[in-house]
Amino acid sequence: MNSGVWEEVGFAKLWNEWCRTTDTTHLSPAEAFCIFYHLKSNPSVILCQCSCYVAEDQQYQWLEKVFGSCTRKNTQVTILTCRHVTDYKTSESTGSLPAPFLKALKTQNFKDPACCSLLEQPNIVHDLPAAVLSYCQVWKIPAILYLCYTDVMKLDLITVEAFKPILSSRSLKSLVKNIPQSTEILKKLMTTNEVQSNIYT
Amino acid sequence: MFVPCGESVPDLTGFTLLMPAVSVGNVGQLAIDLIISTLNMSKIGYFYTDCLVPMVGNNPYATGEENSTELSINAEVYSLPSRRLVALQLRSIFIKYKTKPFCEKLLSWVKGSNCARVIVLSSSHSYQRNDLQLRSTPFRYLLTPSMQINVQNKMKSLNWEEMEKSPCIPEINDSEFCVRIPGGGITKALYDESCSKEIQMAVLLKFVSEGDNIPDALGLVEYLNEWLQIIKPHSEDPTVPSLRWKMPSSWRLLFGSGLPPALF
Numbered sequence: 359m360n361s362g363v364w365e366e367v368g369f370a371k372l373w374n375e376w377c378r379t380t381d382t383t384h385l386s387p388a389e390a391f392c393i394f395y396h397l398k399s400n401p402s403v404i405l406c407q408c409s410c411y412v413a414e415d416q417q418y419q420w421l422e423k424v425f426g427s428c429t430r431k432n433t434q435v436t437i438l439t440c441r442h443v444t445d446y447k448t449s450e451s452t453g454s455l456p457a458p459f460l461k462a463l464k465t466q467n468f469k470d471p472a473c474c475s476l477l478e479q480p481n482i483v484h485d486l487p488a489a490v491l492s493y494c495q496v497w498k499i500p501a502i503l504y505l506c507y508t509d510v511m512k513l514d515l516i517t518v519e520a521f522k523p524i525l526s527s528r529s530l531k532s533l534v535k536n537i538p539q540s541t542e543i544l545k546k547l548m549t550t551n552e553v554q555s556n557i558y559t
Numbered sequence: 560m561f562v563p564c565g566e567s568v569p570d571l572t573g574f575t576l577l578m579p580a581v582s583v584g585n586v587g588q589l590a591i592d593l594i595i596s597t598l599n600m601s602k603i604g605y606f607y608t609d610c611l612v613p614m615v616g617n618n619p620y621a622t623g624e625e626n627s628t629e630l631s632i633n634a635e636v637y638s639l640p641s642r643r644l645v646a647l648q649l650r651s652i653f654i655k656y657k658t659k660p661f662c663e664k665l666l667s668w669v670k671g672s673n674c675a676r677v678i679v680l681s682s683s684h685s686y687q688r689n690d691l692q693l694r695s696t697p698f699r700y701l702l703t704p705s706m707q708i709n710v711q712n713k714m715k716s717l718n719w720e721e722m723e724k725s726p727c728i729p730e731i732n733d734s735e736f737c738v739r740i741p742g743g744g745i746t747k748a749l750y751d752e753s754c755s756k757e758i759q760m761a762v763l764l765k766f767v768s769e770g771d772n773i774p775d776a777l778g779l780v781e782y783l784n785e786w787l788q789i790i791k792p793h794s795e796d797p798t799v800p801s802l803r804w805k806m807p808s809s810w811r812l813l814f815g816s817g818l819p820p821a822l823f
Contacts, residue, residue, distance in 0.1 A: 414613070414654055415654045415657075418609035418613075446816070447811075447815065447816050448812070448816050449811075449812065449816070449817045450816070450817045451817045451818055451819035451820070452816050453819045454819070463617065463630060464628075464630065465630055466629065466630060476617060476627075476628050477616065477617060478617070478627075479616065479617055479618070479619060479621060479627065479808050479811065480616070480619070480808075480809040480810070480811050480812055480813075482614050482616035483614065483615050483616065484612070484613065484614050485613070488614050489613035491630070492607075492613050492614075492615055492632040492633065495605070495615070495630045495632055496562050496605045496607045496632065
């Protein structure tokens with residue numbers, strides 16, 4: 359989003375038990391949002407920032423509302439998500455895996471190569487990314503899910519950098535500027551989120 | 560709803576539908592996996608529904624590089640036209656309050672596609688057995704009235720045991736008797752709906768406990784095989800059941816990843 363001018367075009371509002379109340383004066387629970395932006399220079403490119411948990415009994419309705427309003431023809435979907443590395447099943451111990459690492463799952467109609475290896479059996483994906491990919495598979499929409507397995511629970515630079523290979527993919531490279539400087543840009547974007555440690559003050 | 564993989568809806572007139580109930584030990588689902596894998600059934604469509612928790616993964620029946628990258632979702636339909644068999648596999652649990660809508664949608668699809676009969680593979684808690692059941696075979700069958708007319712004699716010749724009725728309210732002495740399938744998930748609901756809609760349905764179940772349920776699944780497919788003869792029957796082929804049924808590649812690592820060597 360740092361590379362272009364994005365305009366907010368809509369949002370999906372929902373509430374479930376996972377939503378946190380940040381407002382301490384009003385006790386009613388906060389609602390969570392998924393915000394949709396389009397690229398001003400090319401409004402057919404839409405980005406969705408989903409920073410809330412969409413519960414399993416809300417996922418189908420979320421899909422119908424979001425995909426119901428856009429045409430299925432000539433649409434391509436890219437999903438980015440993370441999971442903890444202990445979710446990854448392998449014959450080695452998960453402690454020995456080179457986390458973070460990227461895996462991909464794509465629908466039948468997605469013909470481009472993935473930027474990383476595909477997710478091997480018997481691994482599976484749940485939650486909203488799985489709901490979106492299922493929808494795309496059933497309705498023959500080309501879609502790819504990039505899943506980063508990480509060993510940290512909070513946002514960190516190394517995990518975000520694991521997604522770098524996808525910036526060179528056919529669908530995303532035209533959206534990103536200054537790929538060689540991306541590490542510096544990411545560092546700047548992330549310092550605003552870091553909590554300063556005050557153990558020694 | 561059923562969504563075909565290809566352009567046209569396949570004709571399932573006269574086919575036998577095999578399906579699991581999501582039940583204790585997931586025995587029905589494991590059994591359907593064995594059937595699809597052994598018979599190399601081809602995927603013909605998806606049962607797209609808001610009733611099951613979404614999940615995706617790559618082809619669970621992959622045999623090599625070339626077929627390991629087809630995406631699979633939580634409810635898919637496979638067929639083997641030469642044997643007039645169609646199988647529905649369910650890979651996740653039901654969303655709260657959605658079991659009844661699912662049963663209705665499923666049976667409406669069954670009626671609409673003119674399937675001849677439905678066979679549900681299921682299981683029930685082994686700790687709920689009464690004294691007689693503890694001493695007998697762990698397999699049971701149940702038939703809807705319209706199915707009984709056709710296959711009751713076959714069941715008798717196979718010497719199979721019908722699922723017994725038990726008190727509807729277990730602790731009450733003068734409670735009425737009815738068929739109960741504790742741990743059977745939607746089995747009873749499907750059976751009741753099929754009775755009222757006059758659908759030919761058979762339920763085949765095994766009393767099991769949670770644990771490594773692969774032997775239970777092998778037992779259940781062998782039980783089904785006595786009737787349907789999906790693969791060469793036992794008496795002609797004395798090999799061990801686990802060698803005659805092909806376990807899919809997705810059954811790897813059922814109990815988690817490898818252990819760290821430092822543990823030892």
